[in-house]
Amino acid sequence: MKRKKVVKGIRIALGVIAILVVVLGLVATGVLGSMVSKGVLYQNDGKDTHDNSLKQLETWEYDLEGFLAAHEGKDVTAEAEDGNRVPGTYFGEGNETCVVLVHGAGGDRYVMYPLAEQYLERGYDVISIDQRGSGVNPDPKVTFGIHESLDVKAMVELARTELSYETVFVHGQSMGGQTVALYASNVTPGETGAADAVVLDSPVPGMELMLLEMFGDGNTKDPFARYLAASGKIYMKLVDHIDYDDADTIEIVKKDQIPTMLIVSDRDEVCLPDQEEALYANIGSENKTIMHVDSVHIEGVIVDPEGYMKGTMEFLGSIK
Numbered sequence: 001m002k003r004k005k006v007v008k009g010i011r012i013a014l015g016v017i018a019i020l021v022v023v024l025g026l027v028a029t030g031v032l033g034s035m036v037s038k039g040v041l042y043q044n045d046g047k048d049t050h051d052n053s054l055k056q057l058e059t060w061e062y063d064l065e066g067f068l069a070a071h072e073g074k075d076v077t078a079e080a081e082d083g084n085r086v087p088g089t090y091f092g093e094g095n096e097t098c099v100v101l102v103h104g105a106g107g108d109r110y111v112m113y114p115l116a117e118q119y120l121e122r123g124y125d126v127i128s129i130d131q132r133g134s135g136v137n138p139d140p141k142v143t144f145g146i147h148e149s150l151d152v153k154a155m156v157e158l159a160r161t162e163l164s165y166e167t168v169f170v171h172g173q174s175m176g177g178q179t180v181a182l183y184a185s186n187v188t189p190g191e192t193g194a195a196d197a198v199v200l201d202s203p204v205p206g207m208e209l210m211l212l213e214m215f216g217d218g219n220t221k222d223p224f225a226r227y228l229a230a231s232g233k234i235y236m237k238l239v240d241h242i243d244y245d246d247a248d249t250i251e252i253v254k255k256d257q258i259p260t261m262l263i264v265s266d267r268d269e270v271c272l273p274d275q276e277e278a279l280y281a282n283i284g285s286e287n288k289t290i291m292h293v294d295s296v297h298i299e300g301v302i303v304d305p306e307g308y309m310k311g312t313m314e315f316l317g318s319i320k
Contacts, residue, residue, distance in 0.1 A: 033235025036228055040211065041141045041240065042133070044106065049134040053103075053111035060302050062114050071120055076127060076163075078154035084139050086151040088129035090163070091120055098165040100155050100195070101128040104174030104298065105142070108135030115171065115301050118309045125165070129155055131176065144207040144247040145179035152183040153193040160192055169316055170195040173298045174271065177203030178249050181279075185255040197259040197287075197319045199312060202268055202298050205275040207247035208233065250279045259287035261315040263300060263308075270297040289315050 057064050073089040080086055088100075089109055099119050101112040109128040116126045129151060133142035141147065152170060159168045172180030177200040187194040204210055208229055209220065216225030233244045246252070253260075260283050264276045273292075280290050291311040293300030301308045 032228060033231035033233075034239075036211075036232030037236045037240055040207075040232065040236070041143065041242070043142050044133045045140065047106070049106060049108045050110060053107040053109075056107060056111050057113070060114065060299075062302075064110070064113065067113050067117050071117070076155075076158065078151070078158040080147075080150040080154040082147065082150055084132070084137070084147070084151060084154075086129055086154050087136050088127045088155055091116060091126045091128075092163065093120060093125055095123050095125045096165070097123075097167040097169065098125045098127060098159045098163065100152060100159065100168065100170045101126060102148075102152060102170065102172035102176035102179050103128070103131060103134070104172075104176045106134075112173070112176075114305075115173070118301060118305055119171075122309065122313060124169075127155055127159060131179065142175075143242055144175065144204065144210075145182040145249075146242060146246045148179040149183035149186060152179060153187060156195050157193045167319075168195050169197050169199065169319075171199040171201070171312075172203065173201040175204050177201050178205075178247070181249050181253050181256065181260075182247065184258040184260060185252045185284075187258070189257050195258060197261070197316060199261045199263065199315070201263040201300070202265045202271045202276065203249055203262070203279065204271055205279055206244075206249050206251075208244040209248075209250075209275070211244075250275070250282055253279060253283045256284045258285055259315075259319055260285050261288070261312065262290045263312075264290065264292045265295045265297050265300055266292050267295060268297045291315075 071091050073091050076088050076090045078086040101116055103109060103112050109130050112128045116128055119126050130137040131148050132139040132151065156168050156170065159165045170180050180198050181200050181203050184198045211229045211232065212220040212225050215228045216222030219225065236242045262276060262280045264273050266273055293304065293308060295303050
């Protein structure tokens with residue numbers, strides 16, 4: 001009898017320990033999930049994204065003053081369907097076609113001005129926008145294109161309705177390319193908010209994939225990296241109502257029916273060429289093309305503007 005009591009006591013103790021381990025595990029997962037969610041969604045909190053753009057332009061030795069002296073921009077604002085006010089600079093020089101430019105992570109609309117200059121020189125008007133969490137966009141959350149794609153749609157609608165452009169293209173770089181890819185996959189060709197074609201320069205291949213690479217220092221199979229990403233995914237979905245899967249670019253582009261060009265930076269160490277090739281293979285549009293450039297991440301237009309724009313113009317010029 002005494003032995004049975006001892007065994008029973010041990011079982012109860014082990015059960016309590018097991019429960020405590022589970023509870024502590026859940027608490028730890030919740031705490032880590034909260035940290036991951038905050039770090040991702042508010043990644044630009046306290047950062048000067050405009051200054052980051054200016055520093056990047058200096059690194060590229062880009063003549064910003066010369067561009068602004070030659071091209072007068074005008075502030076424009078569109079309203080997304082969720083009520084967000086989308087800020088942009090409009091360079092309207094009387095051309096028949098408008099291109100909406102979407103920047104990547106950490107900067108603002110100014111970092112797209114080298115590309116804007118190339119389009120303006122070739123007879124296109126331009127609107128360069130601030131993504132959410134960047135510049136003066138009022139929404140502080142960065143959602144890897146999930147919410148930002150609504151801003152792109154709103155600016156395309158503004159270009160058509162208020163600025164009276166019949167033809168509108170959209171061109172995004174890096175996380176901006178991801179935003180544009182998600183946007184193109186969630187609009188219907190022919191509707192007011194749908195661009196006539198999109199250009200994706202080195203788009204982020206997926207929210208979860210990028211987090212795994214970041215947490216695992218390039219190793220997406222690292223157990224702790226996977227645990228961190230999973231913790232953030234659960235927390236973000238339950239608390240912030242944002243699902244990593246909605247920013248799985250490689251998967252989402254299967255729905256893309258807009259004419260789409262993908263630009264791959266062959267020496268890219270951020271969005272790897274093989275990931276970009278996988279993304280291209282999944283693009284659902286029957287009208288798609290791919291161009292490889294000999295550059296690091298998104299710098300094709302910087303190191304070889306003529307070659308970069310030649311390929312881009314050939315694609316956009318084919319759009320009827």
